[in-house]
Amino acid sequence: MLIADSFFDSDTWALTRNLAVFFVVVFWLATAFWVFKDARRRIEDPWLVGMAALLGLVPPFVGPIVYLFLRPPDSIEERRDRELENRALEERISQQDLRCPVCRGQVDASFLVCPVCTTRLKQACGSCGSPLEPIWQVCPYCATPVPPAAVGESELLQPLRMRRTS
Numbered sequence: 735m736l737i738a739d740s741f742f743d744s745d746t747w748a749l750t751r752n753l754a755v756f757f758v759v760v761f762w763l764a765t766a767f768w769v770f771k772d773a774r775r776r777i778e779d780p781w782l783v784g785m786a787a788l789l790g791l792v793p794p795f796v797g798p799i800v801y802l803f804l805r806p807p808d809s810i811e812e813r814r815d816r817e818l819e820n821r822a823l824e825e826r827i828s829q830q831d832l833r834c835p836v837c838r839g840q841v842d843a844s845f846l847v848c849p850v851c852t853t854r855l856k857q858a859c860g861s862c863g864s865p866l867e868p869i870w871q872v873c874p875y876c877a878t879p880v881p882p883a884a885v886g887e888s889e890l891l892q893p894l895r896m897r898r899t900s
């Protein structure tokens with residue numbers, strides 16, 4: 735008992751206690767700082783980041799654990815990447831969905847003729863040969879004006895084979 739009393743009154747005890755308090759405070763601030771950094775990476779709204787930082791600070795140690803349960807599952811960057819991926823996928827799907835109006839075969843936007851049924855899909859630019867949309871007045875690739883009847887309306891969407899035999 736006497737030994738214990740003298741130990742708790744001693745400078746060693748005071749030093750140990752101060753060091754312990756110091757480390758607890760440092761650990762507390764470190765966890766709060768980690769919450770702030772993590773929140774900034776995951777949350778876009780600065781108000782919510784502020785709230786998360788406050789939660790990381792108080793209550794000490796419990797706040798960061800609560801934050802761990804509430805935080806968004808992925809970072810802003812990951813969400814943005816996924817959005818871009820989805821958009822690229824949608825674009826790819828919509829491109830794949832281009833179909834020949836006659837045989838429903840898959841065609842590319844750059845095709846002049848359907849490779850399956852040889853239907854003429856688009857007219858080619860007289861200057862650079864690029865495929866032109868029917869409503870275009872000018873070729874967007876070489877700026878050559880599209881003559882109104884370079885390829886007659888009747889020739890579009892008609893199989894090439896028929897043109898050759900007639």
Ligand SMILES: [Zn+2]
Nearest residue numbers: 834837848851
């Ligand atoms: Zn076709």
Ligand SMILES: [Zn+2]
Nearest residue numbers: 859862873876
């Ligand atoms: Zn052209």
